[in-house]
Amino acid sequence: MAAKVKQLPSRGGTPAEKVYLIEIFKGMAITLKHFLRNLWDNSNLYVRHYPEVQPDIPARWRGRHRLLTHPDGTPKCVACFMCQTNCPADCIMIKAGTRIDGVTEKMPVSFTIDLAECIYCGYCVEACPEDAIRMDTGIYAFTSSNREEMKIGMTEMLSLKGGFPEEEYQKGLEGE
């Protein structure tokens, strides 16, 4: 059991290859097979007709961020700055304030992510000790005509819903 070295022959020179039509017809046979297979039914092709056909977004997908809330609607985030620290692109800006709803001591006053700088690595999700931020919205396309609009704030992120049922999301995290 081991790696063996194998020399590849340089092709060419046989009479069949020299009379190049034979190989051309063999090649045409291959293309013809594909042609016939795809002529009436091209569902065998993996390449999608995007955007008419949308891809399935799996539960582990690193999409747009959202901030999660407790059942009573208050944000889970405790403004601990872990996500901001772990972000390799330095694109999370949090301002912390005293918590008014009495759940814990701190909460974010503002929480902004600059999506134009975000590299969608998921490190913020990995760093969060409160499961307060996730990238499970399933949103993967985001465009804007100016940079300011690429910054999303707390209200927007709190209002986004998860794109997957909770079990599916948790299952995706398995083995983490």
Added chain:
Amino acid sequence: MNDTALTQLQEAFPSATCTQVIDTAVLDVQTDDLTTTLTALKENFGCDLLLDVTGIDYLTYPKPPQKERFRVVYTLRNWRDNLVVQVRTGVSNPKIGLPTASSIWESANWGERECWDQYGINFSGHPDLRRILNHVQFEGHPLRKDYPVDKRQVLMESDSLEAPLKARLASKDTGHEAMTELGTDVMFLNIGPAHPATHGAIRFAVALDGETILANVVEIGYLHRGFEKLAEKHTYNQVIPLTDRLNYCSSMMNNIAYVKAIEKFANIEITERAQFMRVVLGEFYRILDHLVCLAAAGVDVGGLTNYWYLYDEKEAAYDFISKLCGGRLMSTATRIGGMYHDFHEGWEKEMEFHLAAIEKGAGDSQGLMEKNRILQDRMQNVCRFSPEQAISFGLTGPNLRSCGVPFDLRKDAPYYNYDAFDFDIPIGSNGDVYDRFMIRYEEIKQSIRIIRQAMKMIPGGPVNVNDPQVHLPKKAQVYTKIEGLANHFKMVFEGVHVPKGEWYDGYEAANGELGFHFVSDGSGTPYKCKVRPPCFYTLGSFPAMVEGSMIADAIVNLSCLNIIGGELDR
């Protein structure tokens, strides 16, 4: 490396200090002895592959190992005996610098240029000491510790490349002076940087006689993002998403190579399952990388059909990857001490499905190409390179093997149980473009073989080491246990502490040896992280390969070398 090698080295170089760092023999020499040491290593110790040249700036290093601020490191490999040697020397005055090694190895040309560009260390006698990754107008040397990471410069003028091209033309005996007598003249042509045939942003300037290239120079750096400077400002784990962007056609291989280098030095033993996972996924990405290369090269010779057969499967594979990693192109899948995710449920079936599809697609494509005389006439005996040339220019991976050199780290320095798998290392017989093209079909087949074997052998169990100093604790512990939370905090804020030291480690990536040279000051952030991208040295050989050929040949050659801008320019 065995102990005798170190003793032999010490005997051969009594004035040098020999030490061993993991598998590497490190020689500290005086500047005056540098050239003789390097020559002797090449001649007597079989170190004919110069892997990399890099500088180190000790300005802010705690208790630096030498009195000089700068040090230059040459990394050499004897590929036959699996011996890696690093030769280091202090630079007392960067303006005077060191004598060049470019007369010993061709690859030193680009390696030293980069070192000068990034650190401002001069190499006397160097034939072409210009900027390489940074623009000609750039001021300062960005990898010096006193160059601020956020300093910006506005660069307006493009480099005409006229002087280097004319110098190169003059240095060659092409007989072009006689052309004026025929009433004609050398034509200068610029190709790129945004030419479709360059597959990325690379710029070529050529001097032509008709369609024949007399001289060629390359300008790179259009995609230079300062990866190495950025890495110095991030913790070891934070750099992983950045490595995705090196060779973006096989992002996972960069992730693996990067963490493998750190784990090796920090003595972190990853689990069996993680090792097999890295084998399976590494080989899968090797296949994807080769699919890109073959498909694009096919298009460049006018065979578009080929592209559809190969890209269809590649597209399908992205569905698998996004299920596994959460992204299509950027995998960000490894962590120091293991993997971010285990495989998802049902991955074996999906993987087998993709392997079968790739076998079919690549088989059909090979059926169209291999014996086709048009392709043969287009590629055979074009841009030939001898094994000696290839080694001297520092080629690695499929490009080196296509020149007939059977060097593959998976065979010669096996890691992750590669010695337990049964597979072939294909090598070429002519060293021409055809071999560079066909070898990738064979490597795809061999990678499929390896994946199938690894899938049979992969054990169950965790994919991460259970050590809070190395890996983030499980989320359940973070949410519920104060100890888990404390470890989590420490890990995020400080990162993995890697012991103080300097080391090099290589990995057989899709395009060749992807190496990382680290300098650690004992903290959680690399003091220095230098990439040895295979493409960089491959492209360094490009002018020598294409001179004497036609423009169309050069284009095909470029696609068969599979130059990826992301890792070329970093």
